Amino acid sequence: MQTKTESKTLLQKEGNFSEWYSEILKRAEILDIRYPVKGVYVWHPYGFRLRRHVYAILRALMDNEHEEVLFPLLIPKDELMKEEQHIKGFEEEVFWVTKGGSTDLDIPLALRPTSETAIYPVFKVWIRSHRDLPLRIYQIVNTFRYETKHTRPLIRLREITSFKEAHTAHATRADAEQQVKTAIAIYRKFFDLLDVPYIITRRPAWDKFPGADYTLAFDTLMPDGRTMQIGTIHLLGESFARTFDIKYEDTDGSLQYVNQTCYGISERCVASVISIHGDEHGLVLPPEVAPIQIVIVPIVFSRKGGEVNNACAAVYEELRNAGLRAFLDNSEERPGAKYYRWEMKGIPLRIEIGPRDLRNDSCVFVRRDNFNKVQVPLRAVAQEAKSALEEIQSCIQERANETLFARIYESEAKDAGIEEEMVTLRDKVKQGIVSLFLCDSERCGKDLEESLDASILGEPISGVQSEGKCIICSRKARRVYVARAY
Amino acid sequence: MQTKTESKTLLQKEGNFSEWYSEILKRAEILDIRYPVKGVYVWHPYGFRLRRHVYAILRALMDNEHEEVLFPLLIPKDELMKEEQHIKGFEEEVFWVTKGGSTDLDIPLALRPTSETAIYPVFKVWIRSHRDLPLRIYQIVNTFRYETKHTRPLIRLREITSFKEAHTAHATRADAEQQVKTAIAIYRKFFDLLDVPYIITRRPAWDKFPGADYTLAFDTLMPDGRTMQIGTIHLLGESFARTFDIKYEDTDGSLQYVNQTCYGISERCVASVISIHGDEHGLVLPPEVAPIQIVIVPIVFSRKGGEVNNACAAVYEELRNAGLRAFLDNSEERPGAKYYRWEMKGIPLRIEIGPRDLRNDSCVFVRRDNFNKVQVPLRAVAQEAKSALEEIQSCIQERANETLFARIYESEAKDAGIEEEMVTLRDKVKQGIVSLFLCDSERCGKDLEESLDASILGEPISGVQSEGKCIICSRKARRVYVARAY
Numbered sequence: 008m009q010t011k012t013e014s015k016t017l018l019q020k021e022g023n024f025s026e027w028y029s030e031i032l033k034r035a036e037i038l039d040i041r042y043p044v045k046g047v048y049v050w051h052p053y054g055f056r057l058r059r060h061v062y063a064i065l066r067a068l069m070d071n072e073h074e075e076v077l078f079p080l081l082i083p084k085d086e087l088m089k090e091e092q093h094i095k096g097f098e099e100e101v102f103w104v105t106k107g108g109s110t111d112l113d114i115p116l117a118l119r120p121t122s123e124t125a126i127y128p129v130f131k132v133w134i135r136s137h138r139d140l141p142l143r144i145y146q147i148v149n150t151f152r153y154e155t156k157h158t159r160p161l162i163r164l165r166e167i168t169s170f171k172e173a174h175t176a177h178a179t180r181a182d183a184e185q186q187v188k189t190a191i192a193i194y195r196k197f198f199d200l201l202d203v204p205y206i207i208t209r210r211p212a213w214d215k216f217p218g219a220d221y222t223l224a225f226d227t228l229m230p231d232g233r234t235m236q237i238g239t240i241h242l243l244g245e246s247f248a249r250t251f252d253i254k255y256e257d258t259d260g261s262l263q264y265v266n267q268t269c270y271g272i273s274e275r276c277v278a279s280v281i282s283i284h285g286d287e288h289g290l291v292l293p294p295e296v297a298p299i300q301i302v303i304v305p306i307v308f309s310r311k312g313g314e315v316n317n318a319c320a321a322v323y324e325e326l327r328n329a330g331l332r333a334f335l336d337n338s339e340e341r342p343g344a345k346y347y348r349w350e351m352k353g354i355p356l357r358i359e360i361g362p363r364d365l366r367n368d369s370c371v372f373v374r375r376d377n378f379n380k381v382q383v384p385l386r387a388v389a390q391e392a393k394s395a396l397e398e399i400q401s402c403i404q405e406r407a408n409e410t411l412f413a414r415i416y417e418s419e420a421k422d423a424g425i426e427e428e429m430v431t432l433r434d435k436v437k438q439g440i441v442s443l444f445l446c447d448s449e450r451c452g453k454d455l456e457e458s459l460d461a462s463i464l465g466e467p468i469s470g471v472q473s474e475g476k477c478i479i480c481s482r483k484a485r486r487v488y489v490a491r492a493y
Numbered sequence: 494m495q496t497k498t499e500s501k502t503l504l505q506k507e508g509n510f511s512e513w514y515s516e517i518l519k520r521a522e523i524l525d526i527r528y529p530v531k532g533v534y535v536w537h538p539y540g541f542r543l544r545r546h547v548y549a550i551l552r553a554l555m556d557n558e559h560e561e562v563l564f565p566l567l568i569p570k571d572e573l574m575k576e577e578q579h580i581k582g583f584e585e586e587v588f589w590v591t592k593g594g595s596t597d598l599d600i601p602l603a604l605r606p607t608s609e610t611a612i613y614p615v616f617k618v619w620i621r622s623h624r625d626l627p628l629r630i631y632q633i634v635n636t637f638r639y640e641t642k643h644t645r646p647l648i649r650l651r652e653i654t655s656f657k658e659a660h661t662a663h664a665t666r667a668d669a670e671q672q673v674k675t676a677i678a679i680y681r682k683f684f685d686l687l688d689v690p691y692i693i694t695r696r697p698a699w700d701k702f703p704g705a706d707y708t709l710a711f712d713t714l715m716p717d718g719r720t721m722q723i724g725t726i727h728l729l730g731e732s733f734a735r736t737f738d739i740k741y742e743d744t745d746g747s748l749q750y751v752n753q754t755c756y757g758i759s760e761r762c763v764a765s766v767i768s769i770h771g772d773e774h775g776l777v778l779p780p781e782v783a784p785i786q787i788v789i790v791p792i793v794f795s796r797k798g799g800e801v802n803n804a805c806a807a808v809y810e811e812l813r814n815a816g817l818r819a820f821l822d823n824s825e826e827r828p829g830a831k832y833y834r835w836e837m838k839g840i841p842l843r844i845e846i847g848p849r850d851l852r853n854d855s856c857v858f859v860r861r862d863n864f865n866k867v868q869v870p871l872r873a874v875a876q877e878a879k880s881a882l883e884e885i886q887s888c889i890q891e892r893a894n895e896t897l898f899a900r901i902y903e904s905e906a907k908d909a910g911i912e913e914e915m916v917t918l919r920d921k922v923k924q925g926i927v928s929l930f931l932c933d934s935e936r937c938g939k940d941l942e943e944s945l946d947a948s949i950l951g952e953p954i955s956g957v958q959s960e961g962k963c964i965i966c967s968r969k970a971r972r973v974y975v976a977r978a979y
Contacts, residue, residue: 039615043614055560055563077544105591106588116588
């Protein structure tokens with residue numbers, strides 16, 4: 008695909024996030040939005056390579072304790088409708104297949120919005136005895152939502168192309184609770200490797216996953232000050248087990264319902280990497296997920312580029328042998344055009360080698376995250392590149408963490424009805440997350456959401472929990488996070 | 494999942510293939526067929542691991558010259574209907590999404606039966622100039638067919654869960670023809686690594702892919718004497734380019750239609766590995782695709798198993814360090830039960846170590862393909878294991894090749910109307926493939942198909958082509974393969 012006609016102007020990100028995001032997806036060749044169905048998009052080769060690296064990390068983490076499986080896309084209407092709470096949460100969002108060829112189907116088939124109702128009837132036949140537990144599986148699949156709101160690539164989709172959903176069954180509630188902790192640990196590791204900062208909260212009861220006992224969520228903060236849910240973990244308890252009759256024979260011969268959990272991550276994880284780290288030059292990819300970690304650019308002005316090209320090829324070989332994802336850009340373009348392209352694509356490290364560098368047996372490292380330049384001796388290039396990538400990985404993380412935590416505003420309000428504080432909160436919530444005291448009644452929750460034009464994320468699951476008075480009703484309350492959410 | 498209740502009787506394969514196949518899928522835990530929608534199935538963890546290895550090989554081969562992308566599942570009706578020939582071939586097999594929630598969709602959306610009509614409208618915007626060519630992409634996706642015939646796991650499906658489809662665009666027909674050759678070479682390598690033998694033919698004109706200039710197909714021979722199409726390669730020429738208006742600007746400034754090819758492989762590749770190599774003890778997996786290549790079984794009779802277990806653990810470490818996929822089965826079960834399980838799962842090599850072996854500093858290798866046993870010195874275990882796996886890989890291939898080519902019957906009939914030969918052919922075609930002279934008229938083709946109750950696969954693309962007289966009409970004819978096909 009030609010990049011010739013692209014403008015090379017910088018892309019303002021601050022105060023212009025939405026436009027920046029669309030433009031980056033296009034210029035960095037992540038997704039093509041010109042597909043003639045609302046809310047579905049085409050993954051470009053480069054975007055797909057990024058997706059591959061992100062999901063390879065996720066798979067490796069999941070494979071430790073889960074087995075990968077694959078369930079069908081199509082769910083018969085009667086199965087989908089079995090769990091009353093569950094279907095209430097989804098029924099207006101389900102795509103229905105009603106015809107095969109010119110024949111009307113006997114039973115309409117849903118495109119899975121999520122797979123509980125596809126998987127749990129099969130759990131019923133897989134699980135017989137306590138020896139079958141715990142059962143821990145996951146799959147990475149396309150799921151579908153008939154979104155009527157504004158759709159947005161990778162973020163709000165009609166086809167979620169890469170939903171990782173895990174489903175587990177346990178003998179006891181304590182085991183299921185333990186699995187929730189394991190899931191949190193896995194998701195922490197995953198987002199840490201993506202350098203994506205997060206807060207973890209327990210969603211309010213009225214906002215939990217339909218059919219769950221409770222829902223924990225990972226949210227990150229997007230550059231426009233809105234939070235985005237990037238992972239959820241649900242303790243299902245026995246509700247689905249009762250609906251789908253999933254029982255095991257215990258050691259004493261009695262039949263017991265299993266206790267279940269499920270947890271999911273969608274391609275919003277890719278959206279967060281793009282959105283949070285990128286700058287006005289394009290993507291900034293953490294080395295862990297960058298399809299290319301290092302690009303080597305020969306600086307050749309005369310026809311006598313032989314030596315420089317040879318040195319570049321040698322460096323390339325050395326980096327590859329050291330297990331690094333390197334690319335040698337020896338195309339005909341000017342170095343400046345190459346810089347532009349690889350900066351746009353977020354390659355963490357650029358190595359430039361010109362005749363003068365060669366005379367000093369050295370090369371130049373240019374970091375994508377801060378554009379710092381350093382001279383590096385050629386004999387140490389692989390070792391230095393590894394160190395540089397590690398440093399870039401942690402600097403990107405540090406910067407992202409600082410940005411998020413600087414935008415959490417902790418309300419000092421000690422009681423309800425302080426109008427001055429509400430004014431501050433209304434302002435602060437436009438820029439980030441506010442933390443305030445709220446009781447757990449739905450009524451106060453809805454009042455606050457309306458008053459701030461924001462959503463309650465929930466109570467943070469870690470950190471010191473202080474008690475205070477509800478900002479709406481003055482009753483005993485705990486801290487919750489509130490933000491405008493995607 | 495419990496295996497306790499499973500019968501340990503041998504599974505007769507000869508003359509009993511259909512039942513054998515269903516039973517193997519269940520006992521080896523490849524697929525679960527108890528999903529409540531016709532023609533769709535659940536991949537078990539072990540089956541999924543096999544699938545992963547098979548598709549990792551395919552991906553690695555494709556990645557050499559293609560870029561992986563991902564297009565949406567849903568195709569608007571008007572796009573699907575654009576190519577007249579194409580839609581005629583599919584319209585009775587398309588699943589239609591007609592509702593989102595309780596709302597009727599404005600335009601029905603097809604679940605892709607294949608992705609030409611999803612991809613080519615985007616090719617139109619991706620391709621501008623001769624510099625954009627060749628364009629070579631592929632994706633691995635789920636596709637759908639409303640099959641009304643008898644469905645069968647991995648073979649005839651309503652959801653094909655892992656369709657690898659490649660799509661290429663070229664400046665000239667010669668370039669497209671060259672790409673067909675490349676595709677043949679890739680598919681040869683792929684099936685060779687799976688030890689799956691094949692014949693390659695050019696399908697008769699009336700049986701080509703809807704919209705293609707011509708279709709080449711890879712067929713293998715199943716144990717019941719029927720052939721199964723396991724790969725297809727289509728030269729599309731300009732037909733789709735004209736329909737979807739895909740043009741490029743040539744070096745002279747003129748606008749030209751691109752020339753296209755597409756080629757696909759479905760999970761029938763997994764079906765063929767299972768079907769062709771398996772025996773009455775279960776799967777026989779070629780080492781290249783076996784999720785576990787070597788299982789180590791300690792033979793411990795007394796409580797003094799410490800030394801044996803230590804030796805097994807050391808062998809395990811050594812094999813893993815040598816890059817082999819080894820598994821140490823130190824569960825509580827009797828060795829016999831372990832043998833049964835791992836034979837069922839097709840693990841190519843078993844290593845047994847007991848006290849007597851240890852005294853001789855040796856272990857026992859048992860090959861899955863022929864159950865041969867040999868003593869191997871422990872100090873050479875990794876090297877010997879590698880050699881054994883290589884030998885197993887090639888022995889499985891040799892056996893499979895011999896089986897296929899022994900079942901090709903070459904008719905010596907020199908003219909039409911020899912009834913005796915037709916009787917022989919009717920008999921031979923029940924056991925395998927027959928090769929005979931046939932002219933290229935559709936009428937003779939249909940006559941022959943009816944007379945033999947079989948299908949014309951087509952003219953083999955390699956080997957010496959002799960000319961003869963059509964077995965139906967005596968006109969000039971070339972050799973074609975005929976078989977009863979899946």
